[in-house]
Structure formats: C-alpha cells, structure tokens
Amino acid sequence: MTVSPQGLSIQTLYRLYCDGSLVVNRQYQRKLVWTLAEKQNLIDSVLKNYPLPLFLLAEKPPEHSHSVYEIIDGMQRLNAIFSFVGRERLVNEVKTTFSLVRSAIESQSGDRFFFRTTVYPKPTSNAQKSPFFAVFMAFHDLMFRQGLAPSNNAAILKSLNNLADRIQVGQKHIKTEDRRENIKVVSGLIREGFSRRDVAALSHGPGLVFDFENSIRRSKTETSRYEFKQGIVRLDSDRKIDQDLLEAVICTISAIANLGPELDGFLYLGIADKASDAERIVKLDSVKPVRFEHVDVVGIDREAKLLKLSMDKFMRILEDAISKSKLGDPLKTQVLSAMDVVTYKGFSVVRLRIPKQTSPTFVGNDCYRRVGSSTKLATGPEIAAITKQFN
Structure with missing residues (x-):
C-alpha cells in the first residue's frame, strides 16, 4: 500500500460527495457523534483558513471509469463540512431563484405593480403573497429539480395572466395541500417558457451557471478583473501540458488580486477569448464551441x-x-478553497475566484499588475503605487 498526500479543496471533496464517489464502510466506522459545538468549531477553523488534520481516503478500483474513495479517517469532519456546505447551497438556491423571478418580471415591465396587475384580472387590494409564493416555488422546482432554466420570459409572464383565478389565494391563510397544488398549477403553466439546459453544476454550486454568464457579460467593461484561458494543454502539434501557461495563471491571479481591496476577480479555464484559438480547438479536438x-x-x-x-x-x-x-498566502489558500467547475451546455469550465485582499500579493519576490486584460511584471514605482491602493 502506498500513501500519497495530496491537497484537495473543499469544493472538490463536496463534488466527490455529490457524485457518490465517497463511500463509508460501516463495518469499522463509528456513527456520527459530533456535537453541534464541535461542528461549529471546525467550520470556524475552515472560515479562518486554519490548517486541518489530514483526511485519509483509500482509492478503490474505478467502476465504469469513475473513481471511488473510501473514507478511512475524517468522517466526522467531512460530515460537519458537508452539512455546512449543504446549508450554504440552499441559501444560494433561494438567492438564485429570487433573482431569476425578479429578472423575468423586470424584463417585461419596469412598473412596480406589474406582477400584481398580471396575476389579478381586476384591480384589487389583495396581497400578492400566495401567487408570488407559487411562482417562486415553481421556478425553484423547474430549475433545481428538473434541470431547466428560463429561456422565454415573455412566455412565462404571459402564462401568468389572471393567475389568481386559477389557484387558491384566500384572504388570509391557505392550507398546505392548496399551496402544493398551486405550485403544480404554476409549474405546468410556465414550463413552456423554460428549456432543457445542462445545469449539472447546480448540484455542486447552485447559481454558478448564472454567475458564469454574468461574469462574461461584465468582462466586457471590467476587463482587468477577468481572465479567460482556453485550457492548460498546448494548441500546437505537441499537445502537452503548457507549463508556461500554468505559470502565467499564477502570475495573473496575483495581478488581479493587486488591483485593490474593493472587488473579487475571476479566472476561467475552458474559455477561448480569441477566435483563432477556438478555430484551432475545432480542428484539433473536434468539438463545437458554444458562443456566448x-x-x-x-x-x-x-x-x-x-x-x-x-x-x-x-x-x-x-x-x-x-x-x-510561489504565490503568497493567504491568497494561495483562498484560491484553492474557492475552485469550482461550472458545467455549461455540456462543457466543464474551471472557475478560480480571486478574493479581494488587504495587502499586495507577490509571487516569490515578484509583483504583478494588470494593464487592461494583460498581466505585467511591476517595476519599483509601480509596486509602490499598488501598495498605496491597499493603504
């Protein structure tokens, strides 16, 4: 038996957990016995970027090219972490659902009473609570349970015309059964405005697909905070891992962090921002890129x-x-813990979040800065200017 220490981010572990790639052998593993206080203390350590004791996993023979890892030591800690991430996941689902419901409404009208006048056929003072709850839950069900996404906001809002006549609204409270029936009715009405999309990433990080699209849109105007790389393999006849590109990724992470303490930045792998790269990939890898x-x-x-x-x-x-x-800490640790994969229309894209820092970050003795969408080695005066931003 060989032991190989390897660094895995929490996102990677959670992805293995969601994929069913982490298994527990009940023949020797004890039950979950940690108290709430013990779990809270562990999460507190994680959020403060304190090092954790090693987790011991045994890699089992792949089943259908799918690696499986048996948890030998660390089950209590993994359970605490996954429970916390699961709650964060629910929060993200709620935020994403609310955001998309709001976007659908606002895309059709800026009138603050538009939703009320849509769902009620006649002027009324009745509360919007029951209709909105039904619409919200129908959106959530279609997105996170059925893997669909809004694709036609006009059709969705049109299907909600006179909704109050087709569901139970009540003056005060309605029964749980009626709420469930309302959600089913609304889901059926608005489903034609949704389309099948590959949102598998939502099972790992709800909202990532939508954040992903927004990041691409924002990168048009905030070029310095965003970087796109087609991958880590060379596009020449060699087709080997490009070590220079990996080094460039490290320098770019540092440069984006050095923009100042105000906002996060992002680096994506699996996106070609040059038409020539996309065309080369079509020839070499026989894939059809998705233009966005x-x-x-x-x-x-x-x-x-x-x-x-x-x-x-x-x-x-x-x-x-x-x-x-040689990327400096705490940025190195933060980037590793925030790595994730977005599955977008059948393509896996790596997202590296570069959190805002309180001081400049160096790569060894070198400091890097962003000039538009380029990364440059900073000179002495430029390092002084970067430092001044954080003061």
Missing part, C-alpha cells in the same frame, strides 16, 4: 480526454500547480 457574448466556451473535458485523465485527476494538476507555486 464575445467568447467561445470550449471546456476542459477535451483536455482531460486527451491526457487520459478523470476530471478529478485533471483538477489535481491545476491544484498542485497552484499549491506548489
């Missing part, structure tokens, strides 16, 4: 396939490159 706004989504699945690696092992290459780099 000004970029082409090409994913990193093709690279994992080329390298004959599972997605987990492919991600480990990126994690190792960051963890072994």
Whole structure:
C-alpha cells in the first residue's frame, strides 16, 4: 500500500460527495457523534483558513471509469463540512431563484405593480403573497429539480395572466395541500417558457451557471478583473501540458488580486477569448464551441480526454500547480478553497475566484499588475503605487 498526500479543496471533496464517489464502510466506522459545538468549531477553523488534520481516503478500483474513495479517517469532519456546505447551497438556491423571478418580471415591465396587475384580472387590494409564493416555488422546482432554466420570459409572464383565478389565494391563510397544488398549477403553466439546459453544476454550486454568464457579460467593461484561458494543454502539434501557461495563471491571479481591496476577480479555464484559438480547438479536438457574448466556451473535458485523465485527476494538476507555486498566502489558500467547475451546455469550465485582499500579493519576490486584460511584471514605482491602493 502506498500513501500519497495530496491537497484537495473543499469544493472538490463536496463534488466527490455529490457524485457518490465517497463511500463509508460501516463495518469499522463509528456513527456520527459530533456535537453541534464541535461542528461549529471546525467550520470556524475552515472560515479562518486554519490548517486541518489530514483526511485519509483509500482509492478503490474505478467502476465504469469513475473513481471511488473510501473514507478511512475524517468522517466526522467531512460530515460537519458537508452539512455546512449543504446549508450554504440552499441559501444560494433561494438567492438564485429570487433573482431569476425578479429578472423575468423586470424584463417585461419596469412598473412596480406589474406582477400584481398580471396575476389579478381586476384591480384589487389583495396581497400578492400566495401567487408570488407559487411562482417562486415553481421556478425553484423547474430549475433545481428538473434541470431547466428560463429561456422565454415573455412566455412565462404571459402564462401568468389572471393567475389568481386559477389557484387558491384566500384572504388570509391557505392550507398546505392548496399551496402544493398551486405550485403544480404554476409549474405546468410556465414550463413552456423554460428549456432543457445542462445545469449539472447546480448540484455542486447552485447559481454558478448564472454567475458564469454574468461574469462574461461584465468582462466586457471590467476587463482587468477577468481572465479567460482556453485550457492548460498546448494548441500546437505537441499537445502537452503548457507549463508556461500554468505559470502565467499564477502570475495573473496575483495581478488581479493587486488591483485593490474593493472587488473579487475571476479566472476561467475552458474559455477561448480569441477566435483563432477556438478555430484551432475545432480542428484539433473536434468539438463545437458554444458562443456566448464575445467568447467561445470550449471546456476542459477535451483536455482531460486527451491526457487520459478523470476530471478529478485533471483538477489535481491545476491544484498542485497552484499549491506548489510561489504565490503568497493567504491568497494561495483562498484560491484553492474557492475552485469550482461550472458545467455549461455540456462543457466543464474551471472557475478560480480571486478574493479581494488587504495587502499586495507577490509571487516569490515578484509583483504583478494588470494593464487592461494583460498581466505585467511591476517595476519599483509601480509596486509602490499598488501598495498605496491597499493603504
């Protein structure tokens, strides 16, 4: 038996958990016995970026090319972490649902009473609580249980015309059964305005797909805070991992963090922002990119396939490159803990969130800065200017 210490982010562990890739052998594992206080203390340590004791996992023979890991030691800690992440996931689902309901309404009218006049056929002083609750829950069910996404806001709002005549609204309270029936009715009415989309990422990080699209839109005007890379494999005949590109990723992470203490930044792998790269990928990997706004989504699945690696092992290459780099802490640890994968229309895209910092970040003795969408090595006076931003 060989033991190989490896760094895995919480997002990676949670992804394995959601995929059913973490298993427990009840023959020797004790029951879950941690108290609430013990769980809270662990989460407090995680949020403060304190190091955790090692988790011991045994990699079992792959089943259908799907790696499975048996938890040998660390079950109590993993349960505490996954419980916390699960609650955060629900919060994100609620935020995402509310955001998309609001967007659907506002896309059709800026009138603050538009929803009321839509769902009630005649002027009324009745509260909007019952109709809105039914619409909200129907959106949530269609998105997070059925894997659909709003695609035609006009059709959705049109289907809600006179909704109050078709559901139970009541003057005060309605029964639980009536609420459930209301949700079913609304789901049936608005479903034609939704379409099937690959939102598998929502099971790992609810809202990531929608954040992903918003990031691409914002990158048009906030170019310095966003960086897109087609992947980590060279696009020439060599087709090997591009170590220079991995180093460039590290420098870019530092440069984006050095923009100042106001906002987060993002770096995506699996997006081509140059038409020439997208065309080259079509020829080399026989994939059809998905055009969104000004970029082409090409994913990193093709690279994992080329390298004959599972997605987990492919991600480990990126994690190792960051963890072994000279990127300064706490940024290094924060980036590793915030890595995630967005599944967008069949393509897996790696998202690296670069949280705002309280001081400049160096890569070894070097400091980097952003000039538009480019990363440059900072000179002495430029380092002084960067430092001044944080003061």
